[in-house]
Amino acid sequence: MDIEILSRIQFAFTVGFHFLFPPLTIGLGLNLVIMSGLWLKTRNPIYHNMGRFWTKVFGLIFAIGVATGIVMEFQFGTNWATYSRFVGDVFGSPLAIEGIYAFFLESGFLAILLFGWNKVGPKLHFFSTCMVALGAHFSAIWILVANSFMQTPAGYHLAKKVKVTADGTQHPLSANLAEGTYSVKEIPLPEDYILQQSDLDSIRAVIDNFWEMVFSPSSMDRLIHTILACWLAGTFLVISISAYYLLKKRHVPFAKASMKIALIVAAVSTALQFWSADETARGVAENQPTKLAAIEGLADSTAEAPLGVVGWVSWDKDDEGNIVGINETSIKIPALLSILVSGDFLNPIEASKVVVKGLNDLPSDEFLQARYPDASPTEIEKIRPEYWPNVPVVFQTYHIMIACGVALFAIAWLGLLLWKTGRLWTVDKKFTRWFLIVCIFSVFLPQIASQAGWFTAEMGRQPWIVYEILKTSEALSQAVRAGQVLFSLIMFTLIYILLFMVFAYTLNSKIKHGPSDDLSGGQLPEKWRSITLLEKNNENKD
Amino acid sequence: MEFDLQTFWFILVGILFTGYAMLDGFDLGVGALHLFTKTDDERRIMLNSIGPVWDGNEVWLVTGGGALFAAFPEVYATVFSGFYDAFMLLLFALIFRAVAIEFRSKQPGKLWRRGWDCGFAFGSLLSSLLIGVAMGNVVWGIPLDENHEFTGNILTLLHPYALLLGLTTVALFMMHGNIYLILKTEGELQAKLRRWVKITIPIFMILFLTVGLITPFVCPHIETAYSQRPIILTLLFTLALLSAFNIPREVYKGREFLAFLSSCGTMVALMTLFGASVYPYMVFSTPTLANSLDIYNGSSTEKTLHFMMIVALIGVPIVLTYTASVYYIFRGKVEITEESY
Numbered sequence: 001m002d003i004e005i006l007s008r009i010q011f012a013f014t015v016g017f018h019f020l021f022p023p024l025t026i027g028l029g030l031n032l033v034i035m036s037g038l039w040l041k042t043r044n045p046i047y048h049n050m051g052r053f054w055t056k057v058f059g060l061i062f063a064i065g066v067a068t069g070i071v072m073e074f075q076f077g078t079n080w081a082t083y084s085r086f087v088g089d090v091f092g093s094p095l096a097i098e099g100i101y102a103f104f105l106e107s108g109f110l111a112i113l114l115f116g117w118n119k120v121g122p123k124l125h126f127f128s129t130c131m132v133a134l135g136a137h138f139s140a141i142w143i144l145v146a147n148s149f150m151q152t153p154a155g156y157h158l159a160k161k162v163k164v165t166a167d168g169t170q171h172p173l174s175a176n177l178a179e180g181t182y183s184v185k186e187i188p189l190p191e192d193y194i195l196q197q198s199d200l201d202s203i204r205a206v207i208d209n210f211w212e213m214v215f216s217p218s219s220m221d222r223l224i225h226t227i228l229a230c231w232l233a234g235t236f237l238v239i240s241i242s243a244y245y246l247l248k249k250r251h252v253p254f255a256k257a258s259m260k261i262a263l264i265v266a267a268v269s270t271a272l273q274f275w276s277a278d279e280t281a282r283g284v285a286e287n288q289p290t291k292l293a294a295i296e297g298l299a300d301s302t303a304e305a306p307l308g309v310v311g312w313v314s315w316d317k318d319d320e321g322n323i324v325g326i327n328e329t330s331i332k333i334p335a336l337l338s339i340l341v342s343g344d345f346l347n348p349i350e351a352s353k354v355v356v357k358g359l360n361d362l363p364s365d366e367f368l369q370a371r372y373p374d375a376s377p378t379e380i381e382k383i384r385p386e387y388w389p390n391v392p393v394v395f396q397t398y399h400i401m402i403a404c405g406v407a408l409f410a411i412a413w414l415g416l417l418l419w420k421t422g423r424l425w426t427v428d429k430k431f432t433r434w435f436l437i438v439c440i441f442s443v444f445l446p447q448i449a450s451q452a453g454w455f456t457a458e459m460g461r462q463p464w465i466v467y468e469i470l471k472t473s474e475a476l477s478q479a480v481r482a483g484q485v486l487f488s489l490i491m492f493t494l495i496y497i498l499l500f501m502v503f504a505y506t507l508n509s510k511i512k513h514g515p516s517d518d519l520s521g522g523q524l525p526e527k528w529r530s531i532t533l534l535e536k537n538n539e540n541k542d
Numbered sequence: 543m544e545f546d547l548q549t550f551w552f553i554l555v556g557i558l559f560t561g562y563a564m565l566d567g568f569d570l571g572v573g574a575l576h577l578f579t580k581t582d583d584e585r586r587i588m589l590n591s592i593g594p595v596w597d598g599n600e601v602w603l604v605t606g607g608g609a610l611f612a613a614f615p616e617v618y619a620t621v622f623s624g625f626y627d628a629f630m631l632l633l634f635a636l637i638f639r640a641v642a643i644e645f646r647s648k649q650p651g652k653l654w655r656r657g658w659d660c661g662f663a664f665g666s667l668l669s670s671l672l673i674g675v676a677m678g679n680v681v682w683g684i685p686l687d688e689n690h691e692f693t694g695n696i697l698t699l700l701h702p703y704a705l706l707l708g709l710t711t712v713a714l715f716m717m718h719g720n721i722y723l724i725l726k727t728e729g730e731l732q733a734k735l736r737r738w739v740k741i742t743i744p745i746f747m748i749l750f751l752t753v754g755l756i757t758p759f760v761c762p763h764i765e766t767a768y769s770q771r772p773i774i775l776t777l778l779f780t781l782a783l784l785s786a787f788n789i790p791r792e793v794y795k796g797r798e799f800l801a802f803l804s805s806c807g808t809m810v811a812l813m814t815l816f817g818a819s820v821y822p823y824m825v826f827s828t829p830t831l832a833n834s835l836d837i838y839n840g841s842s843t844e845k846t847l848h849f850m851m852i853v854a855l856i857g858v859p860i861v862l863t864y865t866a867s868v869y870y871i872f873r874g875k876v877e878i879t880e881e882s883y
Contacts, residue, residue, distance in 0.1 A: 060644065066597045066604075067640035071633050073607040077622025078629055081691075084622075088615020089842040093850055096612035099605030100857040107598035108861075108868050115594040119871050174688065179832065184839070201689045207846050477623035479692040488630040495637055502641050506648060 003482040007079045010489045021065035027234015029133030036129045045521040053515035059114045083475035098142035106135030117525045148219035152287045155212030159186040161202045173202040221280040231269045233446040238262035243439035266412035285341045290362040291460035294391045295398035297328040298358040305356035306332035313395040323385040389462040397452040404449035547847040548837040551613035560813040562602035569596045571719020573666025591726040591876045616840040617824045624692025632672040639665030674711025678704030683828030713746040725798045763826045767819045782811035
């Protein structure tokens with residue numbers, strides 16, 4: 001295998017594995033804030049027991065998140081050095097901010113959360129919980145900002161480094177001039193400049209406006225979409241474990257109270273996710289039309305474009321094995337894609353007339369002609385598929401994500417309905433049992449959705465690493481050989497399997513051990529008990 | 543030395559990596575010492591002395607990497623791709639170590655715990671060694687082409703000087719961890735740790751003196767630096783030496799906290815010495831010095847450096863405040879509780 005594919009597999013594998021954990025901490029963080037806040041407000045020991053238990057689960061997940069996160073911080077440099085050089089001026093900043101503002105916040109206050117029960121008072125402990133949750137969310141913000149620059153680059157320009165001699169003449173960076181006779185200057189390039197591989201030793205992406213980069217056309221849509229997905233990941237972990245306890249009739253008061261909080265968060269988040277998903281997809285239609293056509297498997301540009309629900313896409317190849325198009329079969333809802341893309345839901349008839357571009361017109365002729373000025377129209381047609389992502393794969397990952405999202409919505413709202421009609425706790429009834437079993441396995445759905453969504457976003461961006469600027473194949477490390485990557489990939493696979501076993505085993509033993517059932521406040525730290533008593537006495541006096 | 547943006551960032555990246563060395567240094571050191579004590583209770587106390595803080599300490603490495611990427615992307619790209627195998631090994635060691643910490647106390651079996659103890663210890667040792675070897679190569683110089691791409695291989699990196707610096711780092715972290723443990727323990731275990739100091743400090747001192755004395759003579763670039771700024775470098779070297787000599791004195795007088803501060807002081811002095819010896823270079827190219835990366839040809843644009851300077855000037859003091867607060871909250875001896883490892 002060549003180094004490009006090995007490096008991509010390694011990055012996908014390590015980031016995919018890492019991405020199992022931060023969404024859980026972000027979602028659990030939100031739930032912990034609610035639980036600890038409720039304890040502070042009501043002083044009901046059950047909320048304290050909840051905080052105690054879910055904090056332990058949080059700590060375990062965070063430790064694995066850190067261990068796998070160091071890999072991510074290093075890997076841009078180790079495997080994608082050319083990319084790092086090219087975008088470092090723009091892309092490094094959000095990563096550094098993430099470190100300074102998010103990780104320290106999260107890890108510093110987590111120590112108090114986990115080990116500080118007997119060392120600090122309840123208010124400082126609650127404050128620490130808020131800081132940990134905030135830190136987790138901050139890290140999502142900055143990593144999404146960085147990633148969105150790769151999707152919809154903004155707030156930068158390309159600049160070429162040249163050597164300028166005393167008389168003002170410019171020489172290429174490679175020119176062999178005597179030391180001290182020149183200075184290196186950066187010359188801005190026109191906006192429509194097309195980057196060539198040979199430029200990469202002297203051309204860099206340079207920041208224009210930091211906030212324009214932060215608020216790039218896709219960043220806020222993608223951030224909201226991802227944060228909601230993270231809330232779902234953490235919340236469905238709570239739902240799953242609570243459902244398990246309910247079924248086993250263990251820690252029932254604890255499980256009920258946890259389930260109630262989580263169901264509310266899940267119901268709200270799944271509903272918001274539909275709105276966010278719609279916004280995000282419309283952004284993709286506008287900013288990355290090739291990606292939209294690929295995930296929907298749309299070959300020809302058309303009005304009244306249908307929306308596929310499930311289906312199958314394969315490559316259409318000519319006799320020599322070159323890709324010339326796609327074959328797509330799916331169950332479709334007529335005209336819905338056009339309506340969704342227009343966003344004008346009140347006038348569906350008008351909206352359905354919106355033309356959605358298909359892969360056979362994407363990227364546009366002008367885009368390709370600019371890159372291949374000597375190519376004839378038939379040659380352009382042949383070149384076009386090289387600029388498509390892996391359509392058969394992204395079509396599936398995208399639809400898997402949607403299916404998981406719909407299922408999560410159904411589970412959350414059905415759960416809410418059962419709770420409100422009093423049927424969620426009657427564990428001996430068949431329907432309730434069946435529903436709780438679904439709840440136990442529901443923890444996998446947000447994870448599958450997140451992974452599938454991430455694959456859609458990243459594979460849908462191909463062949464670009466920075467959309468329509470730099471190709472993935474040009475971004476690799478020059479100093480690294482395929483054998484080295486193969487070795488590290490094998491090692492990562494082995495060690496991550498071990499790590500996952502640790503995680504599953506430890507989580508399982510924490511679940512088996514379970515929360516405290518002491519509802520008289522016996523689990524409260526000693527110092528807190530006297531504070532609580534004192535406050536109660538004061539209240540009685542009033 | 544002109545105090546410009548590049549210099550600011552050179553110092554800030556230095557502070558972050560010094561913070562990493564000081565903090566993760568003691569928990570890597572605790573790991574390296576782990577196998578020298580035999581009873582399970584003692585091992586648990588050692589493990590739990592770093593329990594609340596080890597993952598937070600690794601955050602310094604992550605942030606140091608992020609700051610290097612933002613401020614000096616060319617250096618980040620050259621070093622991380624050039625030291626590919628070494629950094630991958632470092633990552634495996636760090637992850638394996640984390641696994642061992644989380645896993646060890648989950649089962650009472652003797653073989654089980656012994657296995658993970660070994661994982662914890664060797665993961666810590668290998669991490670310390672690789673960090674030292676990487677630093678050794680930065681001082682020594684590595685072969686770079688005109689595009690600052692590394693042209694050697696892993697064997698290029700494993701020369702005697704780098705290995706010596708690797709061993710010195712191991713000794714430094716073991717001493718540092720030893721003193722941290724004295725601070726965190728009491729009774730019999732503490733008495734044992736006080737005896738160990740009589741070994742860990744001299745070993746470090748011998749290696750440190752060896753490195754300190756041969757570096758100006760065997761590393762051509764450092765030789766130049768010593769001829770350019772002899773006073774400041776000699777001063778820093780002396781400071782590190784004095785600070786290190788103060789450690790056994792404080793231990794002897796029973797002032798553990800001051801001993802730990804001295805150990806931290808030694809590390810700060812050493813890192814400052816390191817920075818002052820290479821400044822303004824960040825990666826020396828050997829043999830072609832002209833291909834080297836310094837703080838100017840390796841940095842981001844002034845715009846980014848300026849913006850990020852404001853970001854850092856707001857953020858870093860906040861980080862230092864609450865990190866210090868967390869350490870303050872967890873001061874005192876280790877107690878094994880329900881939450882412990």
